[in-house]
Amino acid sequence: MSAVRTLAFRRFLHEVGPVDAVGVEERVAKYGTRSIKRQAKVFGLKLAASMVDLTTLEGKDTPGKVAALCAKALRPDDRDDGGMSCPPVAAVCVYPSMVAAARRALGPRSPVRIASVATAFPSGQAPLATRLAEVRAAVGAGADEIDMVINRGAFLSGEFTRVGDEISAVRDACGQAALKVILETSELETYDAIRAASFIALRRLRPGDFIKTSTGKTSSNATLGNNQVMLDAIRDHYLASGVAIGMKPAGGIRTAKQALTFLIAVKETLGDAWLTNTRYRFGASSLLNDLLRQLEKERTGAYQAPYRFSEATESY
Amino acid sequence: MPSAPARSVRRRRTPTAPELIFGNLWEFDPSPETADPKLKAQYDLLIDGRFVPARRGARFTSINPANEKALAEVALADESDVADAYAAAARAFPRWSRLPGSERGKYLFRLARLLQDRAREFAVAETLDGGKPIRESRDFDVPMAAAHFFYHAGWADKLTYAFPGARHVQPLGVVGQIIPWNFPLLMLAWKLAPALATGNTVVLKPAETTSLTALKFAEILQEAELPPGVVNIVTGAGATGAAVVAHPQAAKIAFTGSTEVGRHIMRATAGTGKRLTLELGGKAANILFDDAPLDQAIEGVINGIFFNQGHVCCAGSRLLVQEGIADEVVARLTLRLRSLRVGDPLDKNTDVGAINSGEQLARIKRLVAAGVREGATLYQPPCALPRKGFYFPPTLFTGVQQSHRIAREEIFGPVLSILTFRTVDEAIEKANNTAYGLSAGVWTDKGSRILKLSTELKAGVVWANTYNKFDPASPFGGYKESGFGREGGRHGLADYVTLS
Structure with a gap:
């Protein structure tokens, strides 16, 4: 199998081009040296908050926990009267069984969208029919967005067409719902593989869909490096086809500083048109309160204690 | 008054083609370094x-x-x-x-x-x-x-x-x-x-x-x-x-x-x-093969020529790019140039600062004018330069020939001359066809080609898939x-x- 895999991979890599790991790391290190102050910082912090997919993905999730999450998503800053200090987040992200609860909590016409992981998240190791049924169930229960996982087993054994066909099947099952394709970068291991997987997904997606780094369930999650490789792929695909796909790094982004650095990568790679929550998201939960904390610091000049901000999530 | 060289924007795609917008939606506030330099009068x-x-x-x-x-x-x-x-x-x-x-x-x-x-x-x-x-x-x-x-x-x-x-x-x-x-x-x-x-x-x-x-x-x-x-x-x-x-x-x-x-x-x-x-001095060739990791190579080429406003003796001031990917490379370079920040050197977000002296600025302008005169095509990104002080925008020249002055003379400024080649031997010949021999860069995914070029290029330093790397333990010279x-x-x- 490995010979087949190597050949298929090499052929595909030749088509989309390789990635130099040292060069990528060097490039992204420069984003960290950008210095964002005053108005630019406030703008960046609010933008980041508006891009958060506030997430809870645990076996112990309950409708009550999801309701608390939804309330936080609608009004991140509990002392905020008119929604001036912090906008609502982009979406809540839950398991399919919690979608109905989220819909009840948010109401039918909410500014906050409901994203549901599906397709036997996080492993994806279920028959395709089962995965598709899960997608349909989540959409039926009211999900606006579906976060699917790719079939890493198929990818690593060189069955790229199968990986792509499964994405197409899930896309069709989504109907009107937007699709986010999780590559699970830590299981692909190399930047070359991440670039290849990005293109497999990009070529199957519709405008308004996303590619996403990780499930948050493995040892390493979103990094500036894999974010950059995926942004580069999105740019190449857009310039070649005109189809604009969004990007969602997920897991491991816990601080406002990190989020701003990711946004600088977006600004300098894809430009202004991607600085919106219809094209860029953060899969995160504890990030939100750090953004609020930094916004409050910009407003008052002093850092507040963590307990001053309402807690409705746990780390992700 | 010395007039700035005419700007010619390279239009590779039709206006309806997808374009990226590097605008001012998220403009960075000034972020000057404030440490006291403790200068005496x-x-x-x-x-x-x-x-x-x-x-x-x-x-x-x-x-x-x-x-x-x-x-x-x-x-x-x-x-x-x-x-x-x-x-x-x-x-x-x-x-x-x-x-x-x-x-x-x-x-x-x-x-x-x-x-x-x-x-x-x-x-x-x-x-x-x-x-x-x-x-x-x-x-x-x-x-x-x-x-x-x-x-x-x-x-x-x-x-x-x-x-x-x-x-x-x-x-x-x-x-x-x-x-x-x-x-x-x-x-x-x-x-x-x-x-x-x-x-x-x-x-x-x-x-x-x-x-x-x-x-x-x-x-x-x-x-x-x-x-x-x-x-x-x-x-x-x-x-x-x-x-x-x-x-x-x-x-x-x-x-x-x-x-x-x-x-x-x-x-x-x-x-x-x-x-x-x-x-x-130097007139280093940065050689870009069609199998190179492109995004990282583009970044390396940018770093190679715009580091320190190109005031670098080992600056990669000649880009030799394999013909098949030349258009693609130029398109990516112009795109990348638009997100470079030119301006106040003390601002922590500045990528390209001021030219060292009025004299040097005049020399750069002279050579750039010569490049235009000799028929190379100039590209400069839209960027507002400070009114006082010595500044020159990052500049690309395409269609440069080996006989052009901008391909032979050291400009010592933020000006990149782009030439093309077809085969490995042609790349080596063009790279070595210079009075200088300080440094060179090779961008390829193929290890054997790197080893070959490192011995064939007559340059004191040959960087492979990187550029402008220094270490006190590594000898430098030409x-x-x-x-x-x-x-x-x-x-x-x-x-x-x-x-x-």
């Missing part, structure tokens, strides 16, 4: 451990190229001051050279640590005086300068191990050193550290547009209690440099600068018995009109000793 010469004015009392003004404002008055040394400096260095030599290596090493360690202690202050001073972005002086120049002192401090007591087979490693005596304006503090470190580690004493002349960090370093020499006369610093322009070269007491001249001045120095030292090392002698590593030490 007046600087004197460092001779025999003391600051003394020039004998004739002459001074010149050092300005900030970013806004053309005066920074300080600097003493202008003439022959008599240079003679004083040599006399002091000669008096200091016997004791300094007989000091145990471990003791000399202690001084060098001390210099390195003191420089690190005052890193921010030196970074700001370097940026004010030379115009380079604070990001570079902070992250590259100052740390690298300290690294050179640390590295050579380690060699001071191990010199016999540096040269296996040699029984005696002897210093040369008094060394005259002349350094350029592109990396003022770093070049000072490249020169002083090996000379001091091997037991020589020094007369150093900084470039006239960038004397301030050397004079600030003189304060560190005093703070470190380096014995008087071991390092003497004389400031001034060409005449001062000529006096440093001509002085009979110089056992060696070490020069970094232009090939033109290098020729003068070579003539002046011929037949005098003075040893000589020259690190001169072929042909890029000079001779090496700096850094054991090879660099060898140029400051006699072996027996």
Whole structure:
């Protein structure tokens, strides 16, 4: 199998081009040296908050926990009267069984969208029919967005067409719902593989869909490096086809500083048109309160204690 | 009024084709580095451990190229001051050279640590005086300068191990050193550290547009209690440099600068018995093959030419790109250029700062005009340059031919000439078809090709899938009109000793 895999991979890599790991790391290190102050910082912090997919993905999730999450998503800053200090987040992200609860909590016409992981998240190791049924169930229960996982087993054994066909099947099952394709970068291991997987997904997606780094369930999650490789792929695909796909790094982004650095990568790679929550998201939960904390610091000049901000999530 | 060259925007795609917008939706607020550079209004010469004015009392003004404002008055040394400096260095030599290596090493360690202690202050001073972005002086120049002192401090007591087979490693005596304006503090470190580690004493002349960090370093020499006369610093322009070269007491001249001045120095030292090392100009080829990792190669090409506004002797000023990907590469380069930030060097977000002097700016404009005249196509991204100060936008030339002046002469500015090639042999031939031979870059995914080119390219340094990487342990220097002698590593030490 490995010979087949190597050949298929090499052929595909030749088509989309390789990635130099040292060069990528060097490039992204420069984003960290950008210095964002005053108005630019406030703008960046609010933008980041508006891009958060506030997430809870645990076996112990309950409708009550999801309701608390939804309330936080609608009004991140509990002392905020008119929604001036912090906008609502982009979406809540839950398991399919919690979608109905989220819909009840948010109401039918909410500014906050409901994203549901599906397709036997996080492993994806279920028959395709089962995965598709899960997608349909989540959409039926009211999900606006579906976060699917790719079939890493198929990818690593060189069955790229199968990986792509499964994405197409899930896309069709989504109907009107937007699709986010999780590559699970830590299981692909190399930047070359991440670039290849990005293109497999990009070529199957519709405008308004996303590619996403990780499930948050493995040892390493979103990094500036894999974010950059995926942004580069999105740019190449857009310039070649005109189809604009969004990007969602997920897991491991816990601080406002990190989020701003990711946004600088977006600004300098894809430009202004991607600085919106219809094209860029953060899969995160504890990030939100750090953004609020930094916004409050910009407003008052002093850092507040963590307990001053309402807690409705746990780390992700 | 000299008119700016006409802008021609390369339109590769039709207007309906997808475009990326690098606009002002998220404009960064100014973020100036605020550390105090602790500059004095007046600087004197460092001779025999003391600051003394020039004998004739002459001074010149050092300005900030970013806004053309005066920074300080600097003493202008003439022959008599240079003679004083040599006399002091000669008096200091016997004791300094007989000091145990471990003791000399202690001084060098001390210099390195003191420089690190005052890193921010030196970074700001370097940026004010030379115009380079604070990001570079902070992250590259100052740390690298300290690294050179640390590295050579380690060699001071191990010199016999540096040269296996040699029984005696002897210093040369008094060394005259002349350094350029592109990396003022770093070049000072490249020169002083090996000379001091091997037991020589020094007369150093900084470039006239960038004397301030050397004079600030003189304060560190005093703070470190380096014995008087071991390092003497004389400031001034060409005449001062000529006096440093001509002085009979110089056992060696070490020069970094232009090939033109290098020729003068070579003539002046011929037949005098003075040893000589020259690190001169370059016209490096950055060779981009069609199998290269493109995004990283683009980043490397950008870094290779726009680092320090292209004021780099090893700048990758010629891009040789394989014909099949030429359009793609040019499109990506123009795209990348639009997110480069040009402006106030003190702003932490500035990528390309100010040109070092009005004179250099005029030279860049002259050569760019020649490029347009000779038929190459110019691209400059839309960018607002500050009204005061010396600035030049990042510039690409496509359709450059091997015979164009912009492909042959060193521009020493943010100007990239793009040429194409078809085969590996053609790339090698074009890369070597230059009077210079300082550095080259190779971008390919194929390891065997890297090995082949590293031996076929006549350049002192060949970088593979990276560019502008330096390390104190790695020797640096050129072929042909890029000079001779090496700096850094054991090879660099060898140029400051006699072996027996």
